[in-house]
Amino acid sequence: xxxxxxxxxxxxxxxxxxxxxxxxxxxxxxxxxxxxxxxxxxxxxxxxxxxxxxxxxxxxxxxxxxxxxxxxxxxxxxxxxxxxxxxxxxxxxxxxxxxxxxxxxxxxxxxxxxxxxxxxxxxxxxxxxxxxxxxxxxxxxxxxxxxxxxxxxxxxxxxxxxxxxxxxxxxxxxxxxxxxxxxxxxxxxxxxxxxxxxxxxxxxxxxxxxxxxxxxxxxxxxxxxxxxxxxxxxxxxxxxxxxxxxxxxxxxxxxxxxxxxxxxxxxxxxxxxxxxxxxxxxxxxxxxxxxxxxxxxxxxxxxxxxxxxxxxxxxxxxxxxxxxxxxxxxxxxxxxxxxxxxxxxxxxxxxxxxxxxxxxxxxxxxxxxxxxxxxxxxxxxxxxxxxxxxxxxxxxxxxxxxxxxxxxxxxxxxxxxxxxxxxxxxxxxxxxxxxxxxxxxxxxx
Amino acid sequence: xxxxxxxxxxxxxxxxxxxxxxxxxxxxxxxxxxxxxxxxxxxxxxxxxxxxxxxxxxxxxxxxxxxxxxxxxxxxxxxxxxxxxxxxxxxxxxxxxxxxxxxxxxxxxxxxxxxxxxxxxxxxxxxxxxxxxxxxxxxxxxxxxxxxxxxxxxxxxxxxxxxxxxxxxxxxxxxxxxxxxxxxxxxxxxxxxxxxxxxxxxxxxxxxxxxxxxxxxxxxxxxxxxx
Numbered sequence: 001x002x003x004x005x006x007x008x009x010x011x012x013x014x015x016x017x018x019x020x021x022x023x024x025x026x027x028x029x030x031x032x033x034x035x036x037x038x039x040x041x042x043x044x045x046x047x048x049x050x051x052x053x054x055x056x057x058x059x060x061x062x063x064x065x066x067x068x069x070x071x072x073x074x075x076x077x078x079x080x081x082x083x084x085x086x087x088x089x090x091x092x093x094x095x096x097x098x099x100x101x102x103x104x105x106x107x108x109x110x111x112x113x114x115x116x117x118x119x120x121x122x123x124x125x126x127x128x129x130x131x132x133x134x135x136x137x138x139x140x141x142x143x144x145x146x147x148x149x150x151x152x153x154x155x156x157x158x159x160x161x162x163x164x165x166x167x168x169x170x171x172x173x174x175x176x177x178x179x180x181x182x183x184x185x186x187x188x189x190x191x192x193x194x195x196x197x198x199x200x201x202x203x204x205x206x207x208x209x210x211x212x213x214x215x216x217x218x219x220x221x222x223x224x225x226x227x228x229x230x231x232x233x234x235x236x237x238x239x240x241x242x243x244x245x246x247x248x249x250x251x252x253x254x255x256x257x258x259x260x261x262x263x264x265x266x267x268x269x270x271x272x273x274x275x276x277x278x279x280x281x282x283x284x285x286x287x288x289x290x291x292x293x294x295x296x297x298x299x300x301x302x303x304x305x306x307x308x309x310x311x312x313x314x315x316x317x318x319x320x321x322x323x324x325x326x327x328x329x330x331x332x333x334x335x336x337x338x339x340x341x342x343x344x345x346x347x348x349x350x351x352x353x354x355x356x357x358x359x360x361x362x363x364x365x366x367x368x369x370x371x372x373x374x375x376x377x378x379x380x381x382x383x384x385x386x387x388x389x390x391x392x393x394x395x396x397x398x399x400x401x402x403x404x405x406x407x408x409x410x411x412x413x414x415x416x417x418x419x420x421x422x423x424x425x426x427x428x429x430x431x432x433x434x435x436x437x438x439x440x441x442x443x444x445x
Numbered sequence: 446x447x448x449x450x451x452x453x454x455x456x457x458x459x460x461x462x463x464x465x466x467x468x469x470x471x472x473x474x475x476x477x478x479x480x481x482x483x484x485x486x487x488x489x490x491x492x493x494x495x496x497x498x499x500x501x502x503x504x505x506x507x508x509x510x511x512x513x514x515x516x517x518x519x520x521x522x523x524x525x526x527x528x529x530x531x532x533x534x535x536x537x538x539x540x541x542x543x544x545x546x547x548x549x550x551x552x553x554x555x556x557x558x559x560x561x562x563x564x565x566x567x568x569x570x571x572x573x574x575x576x577x578x579x580x581x582x583x584x585x586x587x588x589x590x591x592x593x594x595x596x597x598x599x600x601x602x603x604x605x606x607x608x609x610x611x612x613x614x615x616x617x618x619x620x621x622x623x624x625x626x627x628x629x630x631x632x633x634x635x636x637x638x639x640x641x642x643x644x645x646x647x648x649x650x651x652x653x654x655x656x657x658x659x660x661x662x663x664x665x666x667x668x669x670x671x672x
Contacts, residue, residue, distance in 0.1 A: 005560060008557065008563070015545070016545065019545045334541070335543050335544075337541075338541050338542075338543055338554070339543075339554065339558070340502075340526065340529075341500070341502060341529060341535050341541075342529070342530065342535075342554045342555040342558060342602070343526055343527065343529045343530015343531065343555050343558040343559065343606070344526060344530075344558045345522075345523045345526040345527070345558070346522060346523065346526075347523075348526075348558060438502050439497050439502050439503060442502075442537070442541060
């Protein structure tokens with residue numbers, strides 16, 4: 001009987017809403033815009049968050065990256081100048097071996113050296129960074145080869161002068177020809193190109209000094225790097241010369257599971273603390289997973305911010321509904337009296353008015369969802385247009401908005417909220433209606 | 446046993462802090478099944494209060510009201526609604542139809558709250574519309590009906606739940622005399638079929654049609670005259 005009555009009361013509510021169609025539609029708009037705002041905001045936040053997550057995951061969620069850091073203390077600089085010696089710092093092959101043997105299940109320990117060079121091909125030249133590394137570097141970083149091949153173990157053993165070019169370097173040096181098989185000059189040495197990578201774009205996030213531009217990197221076998229370039233790095237780019245002696249710039253440790261990341265990071269930190277000069281900290285441990293978690297927290301901040309803005313518009317919508325319903329209750333006082341005299345209980349009156357507000361808000365929400373989804377689709381297009389008008393700087397700023405994602409949970413949240421708004425904004429008017437004195441209500445003019 | 450018994454019924458209204466209005470002061474009244482009773486009296490004599498109590502729209506301050514063997518003096522609001530819905534039929538001076546509903550829908554309102562199924566409601570509604578002579582006008586909204594037609598709708602609505610007692614408050618007050626007579630003929634017909642009716646009126650002509658006239662003054666019954 002209850003379900004029978006529910007259906008009947010629903011029908012009654014909808015019928016009553018059709019008595020004043022314009023009023024009902026205007027009231028609905030408040031909720032409609034609120035839900036649209038919720039969907040669009042969450043879609044933008046989700047889009048930004050996923051983009052940033054991808055950036056972090058590109059570094060590998062199960063990776064631990066140990067980087068060489070040039071000690072910043074003035075003490076060491078003066079020392080170098082006094083002794084006329086090169087600045088010695090950074091990670092060593094010993095570090096890599098220690099890490100390898102200390103961490104159980106460390107899949108790959110990828111040592112790497114970074115050397116700034118000027119790359120030349122015929123008359124073209126460009127500044128680039130040579131990264132001497134091991135063949136399994138690409139397993140850890142998921143590098144895409146566009147043409148040719150990646151470094152092979154045999155290259156490593158033969159200490160071959162071969163290289164794989166980042167996309168930007170390839171474009172710069174070989175604008176019109178296929179670089180494969182060509183030989184280019186890296187400083188005083190000639191290297192043959194065996195592969196070209198697919199473009200990856202810039203790594204974003206907090207910029208460290210070893211934060212590399214993937215596309216501007218030239219990859220060579222680590223053995224070749226240490227044999228040809230030696231441990232001494234001479235950077236004569238900015239007029240002055242600086243000497244640095246670094247064995248390894250980077251060691252990447254890949255552990256099997258995300259749970260193993262933190263303990264492994266602690267062990268690595270412990271090892272480095274033990275074997276490196278505590279007064280001259282020349283290393284840094286970076287854990288992409290931790291960044292991911294920080295990102296997750298940041299995302300929630302944005303979600304809360306966006307949802308609060310949307311919640312305000314829903315609140316305003318709810319107030320609109322309540323306002324209209326209060327007017328409607330007063331207007332229909334006599335009807336309420338009649339219904340009460342004809343046997344309607346208080347809860348019948350309450351449900352009659354609640355149904356009206358809930359139908360208003362739910363229909364508003366149901367229309368708001370597709371409108372919000374459309375807005376989410378349109379935003380990136382509009383912004384990309386705006387970005388091209390703004391030029392390079394604006395483009396970078398708006399790039400992060402280039403993707404919007406509407407998640408099912410956002411839709412559920414928006415719809416659920418609109419229903420709740422309907423109930424909440426209907427409770428007070430319905431209560432007022434139900435608690436009128438039937439005798440007075442019947443006499444109401 | 447009589448259909449309705451009112452024993453020493455008192456109703457007091459508190460209007461503001463100090464003003465107390467005694468609308469009924471120890472009223473005794475019995476209404477037999479199938480009786481047609483007119484209630485008369487000057488305004489302020491407590492006619493409306495009596496009708497509200499009889500119709501279970503209000504509870505007495507003191508005293509007992511037994512309707513069809515059920516003591517309703519102390520029922521809760523929800524229980525009173527239930528009694529109104531099942532046992533009482535109202536006919537008002539100003540018809541009191543719901544404007545956005547058709548005549549037929551108005552007739553069905555009491556059945557709606559009784560949980561009667563739609564199809565059954567419709568059947569009963571049509572039957573009653575026919576009986577009060579509404580015929581083809583049953584699909585119209587109240588605004589599109591004449592006063593007489595509206596009152597016919599109201600009577601049909603009052604009968605829809607087959608009430609123990611039909612209460613009418615100045616049922617011809619808003620009608621011209623010819624239409625009023627037509628409505629009263631419906632009442633006579635109902636009474637002849639054994640329906641219990643209580644009519645509040647100023648009109649002696651109406652009172653003469655009933656079985657008994659109850660005259661009220663100062664919240665009490667001044668006289669009971671069998672016609």
